[in-house]
Amino acid sequence: MIGVMQKNCQPNKSSMRTKKEFVDKYGSKYSGQWQNSDYKNGQGTIHLSNGNVYTGKWINDIFEGDALYEFANGNEYKGCFKNGLKHGYGIFTHQNGCVQKGHWQNGTLHHDYQIEYPNWSAQRARQQHTQ
16 A cells, blocks of 8 residues: 555555556456545556557546557557646557657647658658647
């Protein structure tokens, strides 16, 4: 059990984390840290029923921070998540060998990024931001 100690050396119950395994009603399997048995909080891995696997940090049941997301089709994303979406620097590797590197915002590549094609040289791209 992991927790924050208060001044009187007693664990702060609101911050108690335990490690456990769980299978939800959809067949997804989670192994990792929980807070108050209600939320995935801390480090953990979930094997989703669709074959995708997320390994990384959670905050209140949401992907948050550095992680690896492996897709059932062979694609993978290694980088930052914020509020459950790719956000910050990350590398998306497609099963065909194409690699996208750059900064993500709310789940999509944002502004300057690099694309590497198999058997081709790397190309830089600039996404125009329009609103």
